[in-house]
Amino acid sequence: MSCTYHIANRGIADPDIWWHLRNAEYLLKTHHFIRADMYSYTVNGLPWINHEWLAEIPYYCAWRMWGLQGIFLVMICLIEAIMLGTYYLGYMAGGNAKSAFLASWIAMFLATVSFGPRTLLFGWAYLIILLAVLWRYRQRGEGPLWVLPPLFLLWVNSHGSWLIGMVVLWIFIVSGLFSGMGDAAKAMRWRAAQLKGLLRAAAFSMLALFVNPYGYRLVLYPFDFAFRQNLNVSNVEEWASVDFHGLRGKILLASVVVVLVMKVIRKQQWSLESLALFVFALYASVTYSRFLFLAGIIFTPLLAVSLDMIPAYRQEKDKPLINAAFMMAALLFVALRFPSESSLEADIQNVYPGPAVAALQALVRQNPGPVMHDYLWGGYMIWQCRDVPVFIDSRVDIFEYNGIVKEYFDFTNLRNSFEILDKYKVRYALLEKDSAQAYLLAHVSGWRVVYSDRVATIFERVP
Incomplete structure (x- = not known):
């Protein structure tokens, strides 16, 4: 165990x-x-x-x-x-x-x-x-x-x-x-x-x-x-x-x-x-x-x-005391290895853009607009950024039925990326920092970086 x-x-x-x-x-x-x-x-x-x-x-x-x-x-x-x-x-x-x-x-x-x-x-x-x-x-x-x-x-x-x-x-x-x-x-x-x-x-x-x-x-x-x-x-x-x-x-x-x-x-x-x-x-x-x-x-x-x-x-060859000692050692191992709240939160922040989501929420409250974001971050945004509707999340079924999954893959594969952003009038893009999409938006006119950390970058469409 x-x-x-x-x-x-x-x-x-x-x-x-x-x-x-x-x-x-x-x-x-x-x-x-x-x-x-x-x-x-x-x-x-x-x-x-x-x-x-x-x-x-x-x-x-x-x-x-x-x-x-x-x-x-x-x-x-x-x-x-x-x-x-x-x-x-x-x-x-x-x-x-x-x-x-x-x-x-x-x-x-x-x-x-x-x-x-x-x-x-x-x-x-x-x-x-x-x-x-x-x-x-x-x-x-x-x-x-x-x-x-x-x-x-x-x-x-x-x-x-x-x-x-x-x-x-x-x-x-x-x-x-x-x-x-x-x-x-x-x-x-x-x-x-x-x-x-x-x-x-x-x-x-x-x-x-x-x-x-x-x-x-x-x-x-x-x-x-x-x-x-x-x-x-x-x-x-x-x-x-x-x-x-x-x-x-x-x-x-x-x-x-x-x-x-x-x-x-x-x-x-x-x-x-x-x-x-x-x-x-x-x-x-x-x-x-x-x-x-x-x-x-x-x-x-x-x-x-x-x-x-x-x-x-x-x-007849069983050693109850030795078995008990091993069981106690196993229980002690489990107790000592049980993660703290802070360590679990730290692991989450290594994967999900916690600070960036907070910054995005503030931006959307000040200047509302649709957000494009990483597929794997959609669920996290649903939980942590409740007043910002997502583009897609890992409830894939409903998005595939309505063509959103295909459009998302087109965007991530840099096929018609700007057409998709224009179609949904996307104002903000919350993207993985080193992704191809982030590189693209960083090197074209019409978008500017408004937030960046080691996990994510937020781009805003320039009026």
């Missing part, structure tokens, strides 16, 4: 967390769900659904109670719970605590792709619960399937990754429709009562998806994302294919090699659902690096079984 804590302790400077906080604040103060954009001047008033509203509330409540430390606490608790759950899945599969521990370490390194104060963490936590229930049902022929409908109800209101959970559920159901043994896998047919229980749970789970404030539109959102948000998927780093030159790509490749080599050497026969889950997670993680987290969770049981030649835990 302390190692996970050390790796996850990277601050909370995520571009989404700021508008998540603003959304939750609006919901809890007004008791109304957001149904249209309220933060921008480019798509203001157009329909928008807040598909992660439930997962935003814990972060906001923690911020209200403990400030930035509260946000960090929610994040670290979620990550620790997911990693412990991943370890438990490995232990369920092989019954070897040591091999499960080693496998969960590999999962932890893959999971770092999504470490941060993100609503996605709730989705991965729900996936752990789903897998634990389904594996228990498969191993014992019984399990708490009643958990699944309320689980999917929470999931659909927290994050669009519920669709992954539904795919996993149906992989288990369909795999049990076959029986037989092959070279790659063995299939074991569900008994009639088991299949009936699974189908009932799946039916109620699908109905539970529609228990949300936006109805069918929220259920359709993951499909909308997949088929309509092409610029988002093709330009955001975490939606890129896995980089096998990077550490996470090499760990993924090594994991696959270990699992397959051990399968051949030890003549292991996977269950059909294990094979299907492996193929699903491998394809998803190679295609989109965001799903390396998924691969870490799915691969852990397979790795734990592959590495179960490691001597198992033996209680």
Whole structure:
């Protein structure tokens, strides 16, 4: 746990967390769900659904109670719970605590792709619960399937990754429709009562998806994302294919090699659902690096079984005092490493233009006008610069639907930059100090620098 804590302790400077906080604040103060954009001047008033509203509330409540430390606490608790759950899945599969521990370490390194104060963490936590229930049902022929409908109800209101959970559920159901043994896998047919229980749970789970404030539109959102948000998927780093030159790509490749080599050497026969889950997670993680987290969770049981030649835990050799000492040392490490409010704020100011935003707010109050700014700073402005509408932020969906994402990329790639500034009558530009756009505006007439620091520069249009 302390190692996970050390790796996850990277601050909370995520571009989404700021508008998540603003959304939750609006919901809890007004008791109304957001149904249209309220933060921008480019798509203001157009329909928008807040598909992660439930997962935003814990972060906001923690911020209200403990400030930035509260946000960090929610994040670290979620990550620790997911990693412990991943370890438990490995232990369920092989019954070897040591091999499960080693496998969960590999999962932890893959999971770092999504470490941060993100609503996605709730989705991965729900996936752990789903897998634990389904594996228990498969191993014992019984399990708490009643958990699944309320689980999917929470999931659909927290994050669009519920669709992954539904795919996993149906992989288990369909795999049990076959029986037989092959070279790659063995299939074991569900008994009639088991299949009936699974189908009932799946039916109620699908109905539970529609228990949300936006109805069918929220259920359709993951499909909308997949088929309509092409610029988002093709330009955001975490939606890129896995980089096998990077550490996470090499760990993924090594994991696959270990699992397959051990399968051949030890003549292991996977269950059909294990094979299907492996193929699903491998394809998803190679295609989109965001799903390396998924691969870490799915691969852990397979790795734990592959590495179960490691001597198992033996209680008679246990050293309670030494274990207690290690636990105390780990708790002390966590306590000493817990970041202060000032250190979290300092990390944020290394990424976001805090002083520049304050200066911009003063300028806009004195001489109002639209602002062009960096995409990753939009959420921060929504939270910290409330009376200045943004051009764009990381709620990419609504901006892509209305052509704003394309125009923003044209601006940043210096294609029709001045035409776009003129179209929206932009008066101020808040830009990263060393960006190409800042260089352009600094070397043309019609714009002047009114503020600059090590992070950002503010330009004002010259009348």
